[in-house]
Amino acid sequence: MNLARINTVLFAAIAAVCLYIVVAPIAPAITFWAATHTGNSLQKLSDSLRLPATDLRLSPHDNRLIIPAMLLNTPINEGADLASLRTGPWRRPNGSTPAHGGNTVIAAHRFTYTNPRGAFYYLNKLQPGDLIGVFWEGKRYMYKVASTQTVPPTDIAIEAPTPDARLTLYTCTPLWLPKDRLVVVAELESAS
């Protein structure tokens, strides 16, 4: 390969990296728009949460978080350290679990270049009343969003135990920056 050809390849590689740096942050917004305006992804996710209890054998076999309003259907990572955050939502081991009641806390990245559509990229789309489904150890737990708020990163109270069964989801806000934390609290509606 002569030097001129190598230079052409290098130029193309630089252009590709720069294009990725610019496009990756907005690509999830484009795919979300496309998914909500074409196809029936939203309906499918909503339907999967409304299966009668007798049909739960059709439900996922792993621990899974399903949020139709975010078009999210992802496994919940279990683990003792931060590495668990790299591939998706991480149930904080110092919190509770859906089976035990109390405060089940799940954190996830909003955006990284290695995973542009971080699990909680659209957490800001959740509104009070939206449904959240958690499949946990073969049972289905349905939660309803009660509140959303922005807190400083030092507000460890969001992970504190609670007497009521609730689900706390949180990630960074604003998008692309870890300045504050966007927190969504959902109350348990039913378990089946």
Next chain:
Amino acid sequence: MSEKTRFFILLGLFIASLLLLWLLNSAAGQSVLVHAP
């Protein structure tokens, strides 16, 4: 400009772009967890 000079400039720019990507990814991927003050 000779092809050799162009090669070294492009190589430098390529490494710089990868470094920028790595830095941006590190910034975006900072821990999302809450922590005590």
